Amino acid sequence: MNGAQMLLAAPEFWVLVMACVIMIVDLFLREERRGIIHMLAMLTVIFAAIITLRGGYVVDGVQSVTIFKGSFIRDPVGDVLKVFSFVIMGLIFTYSKFYLRTFKMFRADFFTLSLFALLGVMLLISANSMLMIYLGLELISLSVYALVAFDRNSGRGTEAAMKYFVLGSMASGMLLYGMSMIYGATGSLILPEIAAAIQIRGPDDILLIFGLVFVVVGIAFKFGVVPFHMWIPDVYEGAPPAVTLFISSVPKLAAFAMAYRFLNTGLGELHIHWQSMLASLAVLSIILGNLAAIMQTNIRRMLAYSTISHMGFVMLGLLPGTAFGFGASMYYVIVYGIMSVASFGMVILLSSGGVEAENLDDFKGLNQRNPFYAAIMGLIMFSMAGVPPMVGFFAKLMVLQAVIEAGLMWLAITAVVFSVIGAFYYLRIIKYMYFDDPENESVINVPVDFGAALTLNGAMILGLGIFSGSLIAICMSSFGL
Amino acid sequence: MNGTMNGFLLSILIWLPILGAVVVLLAGDQRPSLARALALLISAATFLLSLPLFFSFDTSTAAMQFVESRPWIETFSIYYKLGVDGFSAPLILLTTLFGILVVIAGWRSIQKNVNQYMAAFLVMEGLMIGVFSALDALLFYVFFEAMLIPMFLVIGIWGGPRRVYATIKFFLYTFLGSVFMLIGLIYLYINSGTWDILAWHELPLSLTVQKWLFIGFLAAFAVKIPMFPVHTWLPDAHVEAPTGGSVILAAIMLKIGGYGFIRFSLPITPDASAALDWLVIGLSLIAVVYIGFVALAQQDMKKLIAYSSISHMGFVTLGLFIAFSIYRNTGGVSGAALGVEGAMVQMISHGFISGALFLTVGVLYDRVHSRMIKDYGGVANTMPWFALFAVFFLMANSGLPGTSGFVGEFMVILAAFQANFWFAFLAALTLILGAAYSLWLAKRVIFGAVTNQQVESLQDINAREALVLGVLAVAILFFGLWPQPLVDMMQASVDNLLQHIVQSKVI
Numbered sequence: 001m002n003g004a005q006m007l008l009a010a011p012e013f014w015v016l017v018m019a020c021v022i023m024i025v026d027l028f029l030r031e032e033r034r035g036i037i038h039m040l041a042m043l044t045v046i047f048a049a050i051i052t053l054r055g056g057y058v059v060d061g062v063q064s065v066t067i068f069k070g071s072f073i074r075d076p077v078g079d080v081l082k083v084f085s086f087v088i089m090g091l092i093f094t095y096s097k098f099y100l101r102t103f104k105m106f107r108a109d110f111f112t113l114s115l116f117a118l119l120g121v122m123l124l125i126s127a128n129s130m131l132m133i134y135l136g137l138e139l140i141s142l143s144v145y146a147l148v149a150f151d152r153n154s155g156r157g158t159e160a161a162m163k164y165f166v167l168g169s170m171a172s173g174m175l176l177y178g179m180s181m182i183y184g185a186t187g188s189l190i191l192p193e194i195a196a197a198i199q200i201r202g203p204d205d206i207l208l209i210f211g212l213v214f215v216v217v218g219i220a221f222k223f224g225v226v227p228f229h230m231w232i233p234d235v236y237e238g239a240p241p242a243v244t245l246f247i248s249s250v251p252k253l254a255a256f257a258m259a260y261r262f263l264n265t266g267l268g269e270l271h272i273h274w275q276s277m278l279a280s281l282a283v284l285s286i287i288l289g290n291l292a293a294i295m296q297t298n299i300r301r302m303l304a305y306s307t308i309s310h311m312g313f314v315m316l317g318l319l320p321g322t323a324f325g326f327g328a329s330m331y332y333v334i335v336y337g338i339m340s341v342a343s344f345g346m347v348i349l350l351s352s353g354g355v356e357a358e359n360l361d362d363f364k365g366l367n368q369r370n371p372f373y374a375a376i377m378g379l380i381m382f383s384m385a386g387v388p389p390m391v392g393f394f395a396k397l398m399v400l401q402a403v404i405e406a407g408l409m410w411l412a413i414t415a416v417v418f419s420v421i422g423a424f425y426y427l428r429i430i431k432y433m434y435f436d437d438p439e440n441e442s443v444i445n446v447p448v449d450f451g452a453a454l455t456l457n458g459a460m461i462l463g464l465g466i467f468s469g470s471l472i473a474i475c476m477s478s479f480g481l
Numbered sequence: 482m483n484g485t486m487n488g489f490l491l492s493i494l495i496w497l498p499i500l501g502a503v504v505v506l507l508a509g510d511q512r513p514s515l516a517r518a519l520a521l522l523i524s525a526a527t528f529l530l531s532l533p534l535f536f537s538f539d540t541s542t543a544a545m546q547f548v549e550s551r552p553w554i555e556t557f558s559i560y561y562k563l564g565v566d567g568f569s570a571p572l573i574l575l576t577t578l579f580g581i582l583v584v585i586a587g588w589r590s591i592q593k594n595v596n597q598y599m600a601a602f603l604v605m606e607g608l609m610i611g612v613f614s615a616l617d618a619l620l621f622y623v624f625f626e627a628m629l630i631p632m633f634l635v636i637g638i639w640g641g642p643r644r645v646y647a648t649i650k651f652f653l654y655t656f657l658g659s660v661f662m663l664i665g666l667i668y669l670y671i672n673s674g675t676w677d678i679l680a681w682h683e684l685p686l687s688l689t690v691q692k693w694l695f696i697g698f699l700a701a702f703a704v705k706i707p708m709f710p711v712h713t714w715l716p717d718a719h720v721e722a723p724t725g726g727s728v729i730l731a732a733i734m735l736k737i738g739g740y741g742f743i744r745f746s747l748p749i750t751p752d753a754s755a756a757l758d759w760l761v762i763g764l765s766l767i768a769v770v771y772i773g774f775v776a777l778a779q780q781d782m783k784k785l786i787a788y789s790s791i792s793h794m795g796f797v798t799l800g801l802f803i804a805f806s807i808y809r810n811t812g813g814v815s816g817a818a819l820g821v822e823g824a825m826v827q828m829i830s831h832g833f834i835s836g837a838l839f840l841t842v843g844v845l846y847d848r849v850h851s852r853m854i855k856d857y858g859g860v861a862n863t864m865p866w867f868a869l870f871a872v873f874f875l876m877a878n879s880g881l882p883g884t885s886g887f888v889g890e891f892m893v894i895l896a897a898f899q900a901n902f903w904f905a906f907l908a909a910l911t912l913i914l915g916a917a918y919s920l921w922l923a924k925r926v927i928f929g930a931v932t933n934q935q936v937e938s939l940q941d942i943n944a945r946e947a948l949v950l951g952v953l954a955v956a957i958l959f960f961g962l963w964p965q966p967l968v969d970m971m972q973a974s975v976d977n978l979l980q981h982i983v984q985s986k987v988i
Contacts, residue, residue: 367638371510371597382630387656388623394554397619397667401557404667412667416660423656427633427649435637435645469554476556 005067008074011052011082012122018044019115026108034106038097041111042090045118049086052079063480070190071129073261076478077330078126081257084334085121085250088341089114092249094453095345096242098446102354105151105240113150114246117143124254128265129189130179133258137175137222140251141168147246148239160238167231171221178214181207182267191266198269212270215262216277222255223311226284236304241351244300245344248307249337252314256333259318260326271321278319279411285312286415290422299360302425303343306384309422310336316415317399320406323479328398331475335395335464342380342457349373349454352446363429365438373444374433376458383461385426386419391465398472487547490533491563491614494573498527498580499607502600513595517588520599524580527606531577534570540969543567543977545616545679553620559676562616567974568743568825569613571967572736575832576613578956579732580606582949583725586840589945590724590847591639598639601631602725609733613740618666618676621744622659625701625737629655632726632734639723647714647721654714658704662745665697669749682748682981685988691753698746699761706738708761708798709768712791719787720852724843727783731790732836736828739797743821743978747801751982755805762802766907768795773914777921782845783852785922786838789878792911793831793890799908800824800893804979806900814979816899821975822968823892829967830877830885830960837874837953841867844946845926849935854925858932863939868927870942870950875923877957879916885960 006013022040029036064075093111100106120139127133145168149161183189185207186197198208217228224232236244263274289309296302314336317329350357350366367374383390396419403412446454464471501523508516539546545564553561565573583602591598608631611624629652636648670676673684686694704711715735719727747754754761769792776788801824804817844867845860846852861868877884880891890911897905931937942950960967 367594367597371506371594387630388626393623393626397663400664401667401671404664405671409664409668412664413661416664417657420653420657420660423653424649427652430633431637431645431649434634435648469552469556469559472554473556481556 005065008065008067009072009126011048012119012126014051015044015048015115015119015122019112019119022108022115023112026112029108034108037108037111038093041093041115044115045086045089045093049083052082052086066128068132070192071132072123072126073128074126077260078257080474080478081125081253081330081334082122084337085118085125085253088249088253088337089118091341091345091453091457092242092245094449095245095341095348098450099240099242099348099351102352103151103240105242110147110150110242113143113147117147117246118250121250121254125257127258127261128191130183130191130194130266131189133262134172134176134179136254137218137258138172140254141172144243144247144251147243148235150243151240154238154240156238157240160235164231164235168221171218171228174214174221175218178211178218181211182215185211191261194266195268198267203269203272208267208270209273212267212273213277215267216274216281219255219259219262220281222258223252223314224308225281225311225315226288226308229285229288229308232308233301233304236307237298237300241300241344241347241356245341245348248303248340248344252311252333252340253337256314256318256330260330263318264321264326268321275319275321278315279408282312282315282319283411283414285309285315286418290418290425293422293425296425297359297361299347299357299362302360303340303347306422306425307336307340309418310384313396313399313415316403316411320402320408322402322406323481324405324476325402327476327479327481328395328402330478331398331472332395334471334475335391338457338460338464339380339383339392342376342454342461343384345454345457346373346377346380349444349446349450352444353440353442360429360432361439363432364436364440366433369438369441370444373454376454377433378430379458379461381426381429383465385423387423389462389465391461391468391471394465394468394472487533487537489549490530490547491549491565491610494527494531494577495563495607495611495614497530497607498523498603498610502603502607505596505600505603508596510594510596513592516596516599517584520584520603521581523603524577524584524606528577528581531574534565534573535970538570538970540567541973543973546570547614548616550616553617557670557676558674559619560617561620562677563614564616565614567971568740568978571825571829571970572613572733572740573610575736575829576606576609576733578952579729579832579836582836582840582952583728585945585949586728586843587723587725590843594638598635598725601635602729605631605635605729609737612737616678618669618678618681620676621678622663622666626656626659628734632730635726636718636722640721640726642721643717644721647717651714651718654704654711657700658711659701661697662701665694669694678744678749684749685986686750688752688756688987691750691986692757695746695750695753695757698741698750702738702741702746703764704738705741706735706794706798707791708764708794709772709791710764712768712772715791716784716787719790719839720781720783724839724846727839727843728836731786731839732832735790735794736832739794739801739824739828742798742801747804747982748978750986752985752987754802754982758802758805761798762904765795765799765802766904768792769799769908769911770914773911773918776918777914779918780854781852782842782854782922782926783839785854785918786835786842789915789918790831790835792915793827793835796827796890796893796908796911797824797831799904800827800889800896803897803900803904804982807896808979808983810899814976814983816896817979818975819892820896820900821979822971823889823896825971825975826885826892826960826964826967827889830889830957833953833956833960834874834877834884834886837870837950837957838878840949840953841871841874844942844950848939854922856933857926857936859927859929860936860939861927862931863936864941866947867942870947870954871927872923873954874950874957875919877961879919880912883958883961885957885964887961888964
């Protein structure tokens, strides 16, 4: 391997270096100049996006290149996911700056830990071997465990971190166990080599299927799909919203990449087996996520259950195992990330008075307090419910199309029926905002950059819907469609 | 025809009100009169711009006119494709006319968040025009669903005491119906590789597939129109909606269900429509007769009109689906054409009449703040001009010859005779039932002695209200006496549709 090839991992090196730089710079900063940290973090993601976009590795139609002895892959799928991770990360930093300032938690650790987690996300997205997958996964998890407990004085935060840590470690253990079986059966860590070995052994090898089960458990935990969803509501509720912003969005993009690479590149031959596993995970998540969300009175728990049902849709897109299905799934996960940060951005907005927004009641009368932000929340909710012309509808459309194309009509029907049931709890938020009178008349006052980011985020939800062609084309073309 | 303008006339009609709504929103909630004036200006401009759909409309062809097509989501050959024929052009004109009327009707009665109210109606107008002009199935679906959002907000924000229940019920009901259609649409795309509705008309499909698709379409359009037994959202929505919301709901939105049958069910799944026509005819007759009786029992004026709407919409579905038995009985399509034309005339006419009736109830509600029949009596003594209009509209609702209400019903009943005597007999009961509930309502509310203090102090309608009601009265009378322009407009399209649906598409 030469230096030019190392450059393919330039975005990863850049984020790593900047995370360390921020850690060091912080030591020399006085309290009132902490704002620099936020600017550095923003610069990091902006330049990371630029470096990724300028990649220039696609030479003469070569779509993917591997380095580090085949364990790191640079391809269009990874690039698209990374660029959107950076975009979402930029929004997260802007929203969380305001939150951390309001609650006097503005410390550099937040940004360093977030950037390390982002690095983990990038590694996981580009992982082409089981080792790299595990490395990326653990880098994300360890950073996030610490972030969940970021508010030292919050008992709930600590509890959530503990719960997440215990369950997360168990899931990692299961994944490792599965990996070791697959390694035992195939003798390789590199995904394409595993695929080649499976071709020789045949798909009905009991050892491989055993390994597959544990791998699917690991993936399901990362997505948070039923029955591996227990941690999601508690962590979403317990963690500071600034951290939930992250947990609910960017790692999902990485989880998609992990599922795609592991299941398709590595274990594609076992498609028949993992299809049925993903189908049951997807159906359970869509049913339970939507039903449980109706019961919630806490906004964060409601959004947690809504995540579970959305991840069910991502699973639906994965399970046909077709290029179209993966494209649809990737489109869904990106769209979900954008919607999810926007919704937690709104939670932070409502906490602007210095009191954490907890309950759905906090949305009461928002239209009278501030019609503009109420309209943005309206866009987010209708988008999550899958009402056109918001982008959430097109995401559902693509996934349904992939599922119906694969001949799985019953899955499509189950999914839409439960989406309609799920629409109820999104409508309830609209009801609180528009049909009820406010309990709290205080004026919503947020900094300009926060307002601008939220506006941009809302505009993305509407704009990517009305002009949905381009993002769909990007996602589909990265799978060669 | 001046080709350049017509190339994107439909786009202008869709987007002018929607973008105009943004401008109205920007007027802010502190300047209601500015918001009202802007809304009136935009809706009036939309109406004027829609007139070429009538004057430049070529009645000799069934082909799509004013066509516009550009790629939207190219990866899946989804196009932004618009066009109108004899079915959609009259409905678009109806929409733009009501666009103005609801703005005027809400002029004084809406005092809260005026800019949002006006903007919601403008957005709705644009989206409804989009529904009627979309020739790409996904585009149609997007407009069809997006339309729910402003209506949901209108009922929920400016509605009556049980508005939350009514509006969520309205939304979920319609949403559930339409997702089944969406699955059908996706299936059709996967089978044909295109979302073009007109291409789907030519797509051969097996009978089983057609039946499933037909049921998917039925789920969406039966809820929308609405047909018995999925009509229960309508009375709630109507009762709780503000006057403008009820007017749009009754005058335009219900027509989208009927339009859907014409554009999707009949031509895409003709064999299934023929095989399952008994189902639709049966439900239509139940709607006409049973819901007619239900209307008779209502205590609430708006509910009464809502049930009467369901009953009248039964004529639309009846007129459309008797075509198959007429064809079987007579071997020709001329009898069936009478039924389909009758259904279309009924849709337009019911638009005028139901809109007018909800506006008259709105006039009373603005003054007395009650919709209950028992709170009124002898209104004619204090509001003679109002009484004139109200009685005229109620007469039209009961199908008095000389009003447009008569024409559509008469055509459908006449056609039904060629299908089956009993269809015609049951349908004709509406002439009695409709007269009974309409005229009884007139008797209890308008005539008789003044019953209470509030009625005694009523003020007669002002010039603004007289204008709105007058326009509708003229329209009802005009199409009642001379429906020819309307029938001419749709003739070619009706013939084309019938020629198409009597040919089997089964592979």
